[in-house]
Amino acid sequence: MKSNAWLVSGVVLLVLIYLSVFTVHMTQSAVVLELQRPKEIITAPGLYFKIPFLQQVKYFPNQLLVNDSSPAEVITRDKKTLLIDNFSMWRIVDPLKFLQTLRDPENARSRLDDILYSELRVEIGTHELQDIVSETREVIMEKVTKEANPKAREYGIEVVEVRIKRTDLPPEIANSIFNRMRTERDRIAKEYRSEGKEEATKIRAETEKEKTILIADAYKQEQIVRGEGDAEAIKVYAEAITRDLKFYSFIRSMDAYKASLKNDTTVFFSDNSEFLQFLNSPK
Known part of the structure; x- marks a missing residue:
């Protein structure tokens, strides 16, 4: 026992x-x-x-913890709505205060989301969209971290850093902007097409003008050459006539006979017709 x-x-x-x-x-x-x-x-x-x-x-x-917040909508100074997706890094610095207020990390994440969203909304509301997207993001995050810390320390936690992962437009606004951009691009494309058609019309008109000028110049040159040729022919004829008038009259009459007295042609002339002088003449 x-x-x-x-x-x-x-x-x-x-x-x-x-x-x-x-x-x-x-x-x-x-x-x-x-x-x-x-x-x-x-x-x-x-x-x-x-x-x-x-x-x-x-x-x-007591190590560094990460809180990935859900995307939330905020309004900029120029009244643009943004969808902000951010995350934060934090740690428990006062375990007793943390136990008395939040008790566990899940409650801490929920409370931290509220604090950070409130500070983001206030800070982004003092900046315009262009600045947030391109220039002042680092400044905004530093200020949000600084302003959130006093509130977070009431719960025994310290916010080490806040970062924006992605900045988007809300879906309905994004669709509206995309449609407006598409409309603007269509308008610009129509302007380009209209300007192209106008330029093509100008080019065609200029081409037709040059064509007409070239044809007129060619016709003018043709008439000049033809006139010079006719003048030369007349000169040759005149010289031939002055050399032998009877022979020239004979050749012209032969050409006239050939042109008028064809096969199966019947023509009536008087005996003393001048047209038949070379046919009636024994010489």
Whole structure:
């Protein structure tokens, strides 16, 4: 019986020792509660003791945590609506205050979203869309981080950094802008086509003008050459006539006979017709 009693006592003692010892790791801090009231805050790693059943330990991470917020709509100073997708890095700096206000990281993320969204909305409301997209994003994030920290410390947490992952327009506004851009591009394309047609008409008109001028110049040159040729022919004829008038009259009459007296042609002339002088003449 005594051996059994010693065995039971040993087991109970081991259980009590096991329940009395706890370890705090390098990535943790701890709060010792006694009857649900804070008794001790432990931030250094090591092996510690507590009173079994009377005290309990709450552990909290002390490394840097990331909170990826859901996209939210904000309005800029020039009344443009933006869809901001941001994330933040934070840590627990006061485990006791964190335990008393938020109790666990999930509640902390929800509360941090509210704080950051409020500060983002205020800060972005002082900037125009163009500045937010291209120039002042870093300044905005630094100011949001600075303004959010006093509110976050009320819950025992510190905001280390806030960053914007993506800035978009809300879907309905984006569609409206895309449609407006498409309409504008169509208008510009129509202007280009209209200008192209106008330029083509000018080119065709200029080409027709040059064509008409060239044809007129060619016709003028043709008439000049033809006139010169006719003048030369008349000159040759005149010289031929002056050399032998009778021979010229004979040749002209032969040409006239050939042109008028064709096959199967009947012509009536008087005996003394001048047209038949070379036919009637014995010489």
